[in-house]
Amino acid sequence: MTVFKILLRIPWHLLFLAGILVLVGSLALYSASQGSWQPWAGRHAVRAIVGMALVVCIAFIDFSFIKRMSYVFLAAAILVLLAVMVVGTGQGVSRWITIGGMNFQPSEPAKLAVILALARYFSSQPHDRMRSFVWYLPAFAIIAVPFAMIVKQPDLGTALMLLFGGLVVVFSAGLPWRYVFGSLAAVLAAVPLLWLQLKAYQKARVMTFLNPETDVLGAGYQITQSKIALGSGGFFGKGFLMGSQSQLNYLPEKQTDFVFTMIGEEFGFAGNIFILLIYLLITIAILRISFRVNSRFAQLTCIGIGMMVFFYMFVNVAMVTGLLPVVGAPLPLISYGGTSMLTVFIGFGIVASAIVHDRRQS
Amino acid sequence: MSRAKTKDLRRTMSRRGLLLVGGSALLTSFLGARLFQLQVAQNNRYQRLSDRNQFDVRIVAPTRGRLFDRKMRLLAGNAESFELYITPLYVDDLQQTLAALGQIVELSERDIKAVLLAARKGPSFRDIIVRNDLSQRELARLAVRSPLLGGVSFGKSLRRIYPQGSLACHITGYVSPVTAREIENNQSLEKTPYLGTGKVGVEFAHEDYLRGLPGRERIEVNAKGQPIRVLRDVDAMSGKDLQLSIDIEVQLQAAEILRRGQLAPVELGTMQVQRALAKNSELQAHIALGDDLVLRDEKDRLVPPESGAVVVMDIYSGEVISLVSAPMFDPNLFTGTLLTRDWRRLNSHPRTPLLNRATSGQYAPGSTFKMVVGLAAIEAGVISKNTQFNCSGDMELGNATFHCWRKGGHGMMNIISALEQSCDVFFYEVALKTGIRKIKDMAHRLGLGDVTGIGLPGEKPGIIPSHEWKLANQGRVWTPGETVVSSIGQGYVLATPLQLAVMTARLANGKQAVTPRLVKSTGDAAPDFAPLDVDPYALAIIREGMFEVMNGGFGTARKYDLDKSLGGMAGKTGTVQVKRITKAQREEGIVNNIDRPWAERDHALFVAYAPVKRPRYAISVVVEHGGSGSSTAAPVARDILTKLMQKQG
Structure with a gap:
């Protein structure tokens, strides 16, 4: 395949949509630092450009190579998660690894590794075994091991996103409906067990979510302020750089987890809906690619990555609007933070590779 | 895989993929609805909260x-x-x-x-x-x-x-x-x-x-x-x-008695005193901290109050009644913004008022350590009550000579008379026969060498040396000469005034390994201390020796006993060399303590319990560079116990 052909087949519309989000993110970060490219907005844009270049690079990698390596990726991800347990940094949690002064959060790319490993597993199994539950047990192990390790860190938000991403792949692979409902029941039964596993601050967050008034200074403060900022934005917002809640420092973490709130205050309901739509478009675009590619591995991978991007958005927006507890989840491509952006761009790269090297397209 | 089945699977996947698309769209519109609710429907309310009513x-x-x-x-x-x-x-x-x-x-x-x-x-x-x-x-x-x-x-x-x-x-x-x-x-x-x-x-x-x-x-x-x-x-x-278990009245008396010692305070207002102050930078440091006690010594010199420590504790409950460390400082200086001036004064003060000498000051215990050696020896069967050694004034060991504090020697001594007169040579002999290992073990049982756990930060453990300790800290092997020096509480041995009070409390209590506490115990429940595990017969002998220190014809503190109407006391003096006496000095007669610079004078120590019959309190006194344990430290202990017992009376 010539370089020209590869370039032609890269799903540029995905990069275009991502570019819009990065632009919105840079503007929001510019506003978050009271109208300055320092310290966030400039770096955010530069990182995004590097990320997009990465997508093009990955598109050149033969997709069958990615398939061959998928178990290796999973093993590597688990090893790095183990390393985090030993040498990780963070306030009372071990979540990050510091390499050359940069903090790196291995639980993010672990999501991709799980999706690839599951897709590989299901694509290599003959169809007639699908009805037996035993056949699904290895798949659940692929999800459960990194999930448990991330819960231990503890980083519940990322762990749940990994769980959902993995389950979506299992679901798409054709898990019979009776197991779907059976698992749902099992999950509900596991909630009390999970509760016992939570750290005190995580329990406090859940309790605060159920009753935000109990902790007006802590996590409840964040949610209360986030709702005030969003709600006061109205339909068209207070205008760029004019969000009083954000500019007066009422809104915490406005450059990371609460960036959506800040956009809501300054650009209103219209701005927020615009962002939701872009994310939905990205999800649909990736799922559409999954319908077009030929191999089962490629299909499942694309579905997993498309839904992963969607879950990122959903968890973050549900969190800042008070529908979910504050679990600490970024809004990728908009929030300041390298690892989630990198994960999304690598995901896009894998999708690009899947369509570029697909047999049916030739 | 058959073609039909593959097709079937494809259809399932497409169906589920579509389901996911639909699900995503549904969830997104759900979020949209929530945003509509917050930003459009309830906009007025949040607008008000944000614009007019900031919290x-x-x-x-x-x-x-x-x-x-x-x-x-x-x-x-x-x-x-x-x-x-x-x-x-x-x-x-x-x-x-x-x-x-x-x-x-x-x-x-x-x-x-x-x-x-x-x-x-x-x-x-x-x-x-x-x-x-x-x-x-x-x-x-x-x-x-x-x-x-x-x-x-x-x-x-x-x-x-x-x-x-x-x-x-x-x-x-x-x-x-x-x-x-x-x-x-x-x-x-x-x-x-x-x-x-x-x-x-x-x-x-x-x-x-x-x-x-x-x-x-x-x-x-x-x-x-x-x-x-x-x-x-x-x-x-x-x-x-x-x-707290502290009695502030006793604390006040203890501090005054310790600080004044045997000297007379002077009136600060007179011209003569003011002129003397102007020339004396050490006295100025005291005055600058708001301390207006200035004393006159036997040579008619103006001197600052004594520094040192006093600990008084209850031998049954372990409650510390008084814990004095001198010099002191005013804690009110720290509560607001500490002035640089005050901080400099506190830190440049020649006698470190911020140091809590009672728990963090480590002193060679001197002769107050002899009870430990005596107990270890009796328990080991090395000596009995009547075992005698002759003190000729010194003892030869290898090519070294170890002197007794009394130049002419004490003659024939047993454990009781050796404690009474604080004979060094007797304990040299006994320690060599007992060995440092057993002495160390006894010292630990009496509370030395470990922090007492009174609950004050910065407490020091002191040092009870041993073969292992020396090897680890000096990299050299233990010598018998060091056992000799340790037997009179010098050399490497260090203890805090609090530890010495605990040691005395355990000697007087006899049954329990009392530990000190600063928080008043609530309720009547007797504190639960570990058993002391020291032979009661041996303890009785040691206590008799401590009784003779106050009452024997040659007792080192016979002049300073607590009044018999108050029950009397049993104690032990200790005088600790700070500067080595050279051979030349020894031959021309030792320079009188008072003629040496303050920092080179001996430390004066005294430990005691009272009353003798049914002991209640243990006390330890350290007067830094105070001269002799008997003439300087013992009267301090007597005066404090007198006030305390009179109050009980």
Whole structure:
């Protein structure tokens, strides 16, 4: 395949949509630092450009190579998660690894590794075994091991996103409906067990979510302020750089987890809906690619990555609007933070590779 | 895979893929609906909250728990203090207003910088503390002039006070403003930086108990930042009061008796004294700290009060009745903004008033260690009550000569007369036969060589040396000569005054390994100490020796016994060389202690328990460079016990 052909087949519309989000993110970060490219907005844009270049690079990698390596990726991800347990940094949690002064959060790319490993597993199994539950047990192990390790860190938000991403792949692979409902029941039964596993601050967050008034200074403060900022934005917002809640420092973490709130205050309901739509478009675009590619591995991978991007958005927006507890989840491509952006761009790269090297397209 | 099945699977996957697309769209519209609810439907409400009614959350400081002595007399409390605030929102020009304030109250460059930084970081309607501890004069001036300055207000808060001044300084410790380092270790302190934390003493050790929990107020302010109303969210929870075992009256007497020693105080006002003071920098350091006790020694020189330590404890409950370390300092200096001047004075003081000598000062125990050697020897069967050794005034070991303190020797000595007269040679012989290992074991059983766990920060463990200790710390093997030197509590041996009191308490108690405590025990339950595990017969012999120290014809402290009507006491003197006596000095007769510079004089030690028949209290006294254990330290112990027993009477 010539370089020209590869370039032609890269799903540029995905990069275009991502570019819009990065632009919105840079503007929001510019506003978050009271109208300055320092310290966030400039770096955010530069990182995004590097990320997009990465997508093009990955598109050149033969997709069958990615398939061959998928178990290796999973093993590597688990090893790095183990390393985090030993040498990780963070306030009372071990979540990050510091390499050359940069903090790196291995639980993010672990999501991709799980999706690839599951897709590989299901694509290599003959169809007639699908009805037996035993056949699904290895798949659940692929999800459960990194999930448990991330819960231990503890980083519940990322762990749940990994769980959902993995389950979506299992679901798409054709898990019979009776197991779907059976698992749902099992999950509900596991909630009390999970509760016992939570750290005190995580329990406090859940309790605060159920009753935000109990902790007006802590996590409840964040949610209360986030709702005030969003709600006061109205339909068209207070205008760029004019969000009083954000500019007066009422809104915490406005450059990371609460960036959506800040956009809501300054650009209103219209701005927020615009962002939701872009994310939905990205999800649909990736799922559409999954319908077009030929191999089962490629299909499942694309579905997993498309839904992963969607879950990122959903968890973050549900969190800042008070529908979910504050679990600490970024809004990728908009929030300041390298690892989630990198994960999304690598995901896009894998999708690009899947369509570029697909047999049916030739 | 058959073609039909593959097709079937493809269809399943497509169906499920479509389901996911539909699901995503559904969830997205769900989020959209939520946003509509918040941003459009309830916009008015949030608009109001955001625009007109900003909430400010203010922390309400908890009242710190107080400290009391055993008779509920206040050792540490809280007093009202006034603070100056500025609200940047009302202020046209912050720099200018601060400059104007600088004319009215004392403001340092650092204060101003802190305010400017806080104003940049926080919302403009939040009050910032400009100054605390406003004096009455500053308050009066502010009352007149602050109405002309927009955005300036003042309010009340609580400041820690120590009504006993320096008297219990080493016990209570002090509270001072939170440091940046502490915030790094405990993020929750960041929310209440103006609340002090205990830095040393009980204030530090019981910080969590005393501190309490801060409360919270929500203040609704309008667009101009004027408070509309205050909602008290959570009431502050006061810290709990703590009753200590200290008796402040005994503490006062002990401190006075220790500090004055046998010398007479002088009147400070006279010309002659003032002239002498001007020439003496050490005395000036004392006076600068607010200490107005100046003494006159036997050579008619003006000297500062004695330094050292006294510990008095109950031999059954372990409660510490008095714990004095001299010189002392005024903990009230630390509670507000510590002046650089005061800090310099405290640190450059030649006798380190911040050091708690009772728990962190390590001294060679000298002859007070002889009880340990005697007990170890009797228990090991090396000597009995009647075993005798001849003291000729010195003992040869290899090519070294070890002298007894008494040049001509004591003649035939047994354990009781050796304790009575504090014969060194007897203990040299006994220690060589017993061995350092058994002596060390006994010392640990009596509470030496380990921290006592009284619960004051910075407590030192002292040193009880052994073969292993020397190998680990000096890299050389133990020699018999070192056993000899250790037997009279010199060489490597070190103990704190508190440990010596604990040792004496255990000797007097006889049954339990009493440990000291500063917090008054509640209820009648007897404290649960480990058994002492020392042969009672051996203990009885040692106690007889300590009795003879006060009562024997040659007893080293026979002149200083506690009055018989008060029950008398049993004790042991100790005089510790600080500077080696050279052979030349020995031959020409040892220079009199008083003729040597203060820092080269011997330390004077004394331990005792009283009353003799049914012991109740143990005491240890260390007078730094005080001369001799019998003439300097023993009378201090006697006088303190006299006051204590009279009060009991």
